[in-house]
Each structure stands twice: as structure tokens, then as C-alpha cells.
Amino acid sequence: MEKGRNLRSVNTDGGVNLQFKLLSAIGIIIIVSGHCYHGGMELAYNWFPPYSYNLALFVFISGYFYKTDYEENIGKYIWKRTKRLLIPAYLWNIFYGGMVAFLGLFGFTIGAKPDLYNLFVMPFVDGEAFQYNLGSWFVYPLFLVCIINVLFRKFLKLIHLDNEFIVLIVYLAIGMIGINTAIENPTVINGIVKLFVRTMFFLPCYEFGRFYKAVLEKKDTLNNVAYFAIIFAVQLILLTFCENLEYTPSSFTNFNNGFVIPYISSITAIAFWLRVSRLLVPAIGNSKLVRLIAD
Template sequence: MRERDTTVDVLRGLGIIAVVAGHAWSGTGWTPFSPYSFHMPLFFFLSGLFFREDKFEAPVAFVLRNARTLLLPTTIFFLVYALVCQVIRAAGFVKLWQPFSVSKVLFDQFGSASAYGFTSPYWFITCLFFVRVYFALVHTRANAPLARATRGHEAVLQMGWGLLYLAGAGCAIYFAKVMYLEGPVTYLKIGLLRIAFAAFFYYVGYLAAHWKVTRFLPNVLVLVVLYVIQQQLWATGKTLDFWMQIMKFEHPILPVVTSLTGIAFMYGVAGIISSNPASSRVLAFIGANALPIVFHQLFAFFLVNVALCGLGFIKPVDVNNSAFQWHTEHMWYVYVLAGIVVPIVFDRHLLKPLTLLFNKGWRRPAAKT
């Protein structure tokens, strides 16, 4: 069993802060490391760190386990927020209303995931599910005979896989551009392209952990070099932002390059921070709660807006979408803080007690004989 790496926990914390910051429209403060230039590939990389290429999973058990931990929560919260949208309409937030649909509750998470506004980040969870299933059930079994045939040349085989997945990511970028230029744009295509793009970063995470290359990153000189590279890319390119959610890329190479440099830079920063117990404890705690933050950050933004409505700064009708922010240039940090704190409190003090109560209710005492 691999030893717990504090750096990974801190990196997860930094990554989820970047996600919330991106949704709070405060990405400009991170230039040249804009959240939308690396943050989603970072989480596939993080998941890949724990992949075992030589471990064979029982297919049905693996799918069911990951469906329970990933897809079941997304479906539950799709239902919850579908109902929330019906309730808040009566409070005057009419622009956030969408009609209730069983089909959207069950299936929209595999497409845009934005049927009910607050659920729009959920696309990442379903994409991660399919990437995990592919690597655990397909890659491992395809790799096994190749590993036997190339015994003693493990690095060559892994380089071959890496190049294959890099080619897949490049094709995803190319076909995404073609799709948006020529059409038709469909969420089935978008979903497949997302998986192909994400698979490369998942495998990079595996390689980084397997060959322990990340130990070189927490170095000031390395971080300076990475910063200069990213700064140069930002200065010469149109934009470093790309929207993995809908696979709409403006440049065929930048999404891969900026994601790799962004991941490396953030890993180095996390490594330095992890040497400070106080800072690492806070960020590791945030990272440990990354999933609730993904689920509820946009609803936390909404609660800030509800408070602003109560104080008379805005009206419910002004809140025209789930990511609405009042005076973002001055208030973005309030939304970011709420997007982190509220989901953690919500999860710990409401959802977990309810889950325990529900589980206790289903456990019936054994009949006496």
C-alpha cells in the first residue's frame, strides 16, 4: 500500500480552490496560471496517481463500486437541485427555474450537466467514472500480454502507451475544433472527446507516481522555469483558457502544454507548502472535501446572492444564472470563500448525519431465536 503523500492532499486542495475561483470568474488573478488552463486535467492527473497498471479488477464489482461512489451521488443531487429550482422560483428567482424532468435528472450528467444550473460541474464526475472504468477494465488487460512480451523493457512500453494517449488527446482537440466549425455539435461527441483528452492526463499521473518524477518539482528554480514558460505562452498565445466541459479549444496544442506545465507548477507549489504543517493541514482538509465542493459550490454562490437580496443590494430577478456574482471585481473572494466553506459545512453537518440516520433506519435488529 502506498504511503500517504501530504503533497497530493495539498495539491487537491489547491486544485479545488482553482475550480471554485474559475467558477467565480476570478481567473484573471491567476495569470498566467488561469484556472481554466489546467485545473480539470489536474484532477484526472491526481486520480491517475493511484492507478495500478498490474492490478486486475473484477469488472462488475468495480463498475458497481464506482457507480455507487460517483454516479449515485450525482444522480441524488441532480434530483435535489431539480427540486430546489422549483422551490426558489416561488421566492422570485425565476431565471434559475427549469421544468422538472426525470430524463434530465438521470441522463443530463453525461452531457452538459447544466440542466438545473447548480449541477453544471457534475460532468467531471461522470467523465472520471468512464476514465477509471476504461483504465481498470480495458487498459490493464490490454497491457498484460504486452508487458509479458516486452519483459525488461517496461519504460519503452509505458512510453508507447503515453504516446498513444497523447495522440488521443491531440485527436480530441482536432475533432473538437472541426465539430464546432462544421457541426453538428452533440453531447455524445463531446463526452467521447472529453474522455480521450482526460485519459492522457490520467496516464501521466500514473507515470509520475510510478517513476517518482514529481520529487524534482518542489524546487524554486524549477518553479521559476515553469512560470517563465507559462508566461511566454500567455504573452504569445490568444488565451490559455480552454473549456474542457464543452471541448471547445481555440488552439490545437496549448491545452495539452499549459495543462502539463500548470500541473507541474502546482505540484511543486504543493510540495513546498506541505513542508509547513499549518498551511498543509488547511489545504489538505479542503482537498479531502473536494467532492462536496464540486457538488455544492454553485449553490453556495446562490446563498451569497440570497443574503445580498435580503440586505437589499440586489433583487431575486437580478440573479440570472447559477454563477451570478454581484460586483465580481470586489466580491469574488466572498464567493470563493462561500464556495469552499458552505459545501463542507453542508456535507458535515447535514448530509452525513442524514446518511447515518438513513443507514441506521435500514438496519433492523436480528430476530431472536
């Protein structure tokens, strides 16, 4: 018990979870470096290929901070998520659509035509029409994950089955069905179907975070040698027997190892950086730079 109290005191400062701030900052750096051929840095990429877990990491972090109190006022929670995720994403999409239209006046064309469809419908079903903000596709399935999660949990509470194990099993089944759909019928992954399978894929990742917070975090006391030995042993098996651990959630393609391996590779990488973040917090502390990157 004393060990647990010391750990929490080290990893929090004024109500700020320093471990997850650092984890978020590391995730941001991995995302950026992954988009520029690793950016001249090495963050265990040979062991944990960035596209085998990078977006799952962010959804995991979102799930970690989910609170069951949200289920008491679902309308308020949906509005909060709308203000936090949906409205800013739409405003940026409109901004970049305007930029594309403006540059088109000078003969420079990129991306799709800035019309009502591409301004207001396309962000949900694809998210990459204007090119400049193609990374924002991630926001829309994340928004749906948040809404589906709170509604499903409210339903489970009403029938007295609100249990993290049930949520985990159901979400994993949904996620695997989504991946298998892309594997068996790749030609259907367009438009609204793409939004659905992206959302399905992220649901288990979101629950991984909530499950860790509610069930596993208090039991996460294994010594570092054993902890990392298990992670690297599992990862070595994956790297040895799997063709390529990386997949592409944006286009929902390249799931070459079936519908189970993507979740295993996500779990091992998240577990690795979760413990690394915990170990680094005492040295880094409440760093303004880390919080700037994370926020």
C-alpha cells in the same frame, strides 16, 4: 537515496500523502476563485490562467492514485467507482431536479424541466440542465475515464504490452483527436458527442498522473531554481505566442491554440503547483483545514 527517503517521510503521515492533499486543496481553491473572478486572491493567475489547467489538475490527481491492482478484479473496481462517483452525482442531480420542480410551484423557474431524461440521461450527455449543479458535469467523463483506463490496461496486459509509454502515447492521440474534432466541427459538439470529447480530453490528463507516479516521481529531484526556471521559461513562450491559453472543457470550446497547447499549459501549471505543494508540506504538515478542503 537518503534524500528520497527524507522526502517521502516529510510528505506522508500515517499513509496520507500530504503533498497531494495540499495539491488537492490548492486545486479546489483555484476552482472556486476562478468561478468568482479570482475571489480577491492571486494564485499566479497571470502566469497560469486557471482555465488553462484547473480541471486537468484534478484528473491528474485521480490518475496519480490509480493502482494496477485494480486490473485484477475489474468488476469490483467499476463498482467502487460507481459508488464513489456515479451514484452520488445522480442523487444530487435528482435532489436539484426536485428543487427546481418545487420552486416551479411558486412561479420561479430555472434550468430544464425535471423529467426522466433530465434526471437520468442528461447528466451523462450534458450535466448542466438544472443549473444549480452544473459543475457536476465533470463527474461523468471522469467516471468513463476510470473505466476506459482499467479496461485498456487489462487489454494491454493480456497482450503483454502494459507499458506506461504506450498508454501515454495512445491517450495523447485520443485526446488530441477529441480537441481537433471540436476545432474542425464545432457544431457536432452536442449530446453524446460532448460526453465523448470530454472523456477523450481527460484521458491524457489521467495518464499524466499515473505516468508521474510510475515513471517520473522517483526522478523528480531537480533543484528548485532549475525546476522553476524551466517551467517559467516554457510558460513565458506560451504566453508570448499564444492568443489565450484558457479553454472551456464544459462546453468543449475555445481551443484557440490547437490540440497540443492545452496539454502543454496543463503540464506546466501542474508541475508548478506540484513542486509548490512539496515545498509547503514541511511548514503546513498534516493540517486539518487542508484535509477538510481537499476531501
